[in-house]
Amino acid sequence: MDALIHEDVIQKRVIEGDGMPESVWQAWSGLGQVPRLGLDDWVSPRGRIVVVAPHPDDEVLACGALIGMHVARGGDCLVVGVTDGEASHPGSSEWHVDRLGPARRIERMRGLSELGLHGTEVLRFALPDGGVEAHAEQLALGLRRLLRPTDLVIATWRLDGHPDHEATGRAAARACAAVGCKLAESPVWMWHWSSPEDARVPWHRLRGLSLTPLAVDAKRRAIQHHLTQLAPRDTGDGPVLGAGILGRVGRDTEYFFV
């Protein structure tokens, strides 16, 4: 019985429509009760952050301010690009996959510059956008080779609702367990499909990082470089990044499951 309920509860994580408005989240007292950890608790000043981003823009949405704050104090950061995000405009005549992947890679570099990572190398796996699960072993093995025990790894949450985000989270978790490094999972789309007190969400595992106003401003500027994701699509679909997710970019806290 319990198992059945649990199955039902975890399976419905559908990303559709405008999602939960940011005003609802901000009005919820539960968010203010999430324990905050300081920057040094997340990663030591000399430590390295490895961000495993399923698509270009996930590094900004998940932890753009954390990256900016760590890099500003001289910390090291490696961004791992799982896919090039070439499938965000299915059926588009304007943005065919051959053109969209390279365009999004440029948007990512511009965004990372705003976070203090000028001309940084992104380690690309170039897995097919929408098909990470089929290559999850390759991803986990590749991550295992590059991770160090002292790294803080930020990946998307393994139950985030987007198949690529979930496959990335699971692969990162396997690699981190093998290497023995710390993993924090970012709920990028969870805020879209869930609601305050949602039983599908392990709220007790959520921890926050309070952000400096400078870091939030840099994160806001960084996401503005992802032009392909901000404009309405020529297929009649709205922008990939709607008002809800853009509202969350301005938060004074980033949240991770630990």
Ligand SMILES: [Zn+2]
């Ligand atoms: Zn994504």
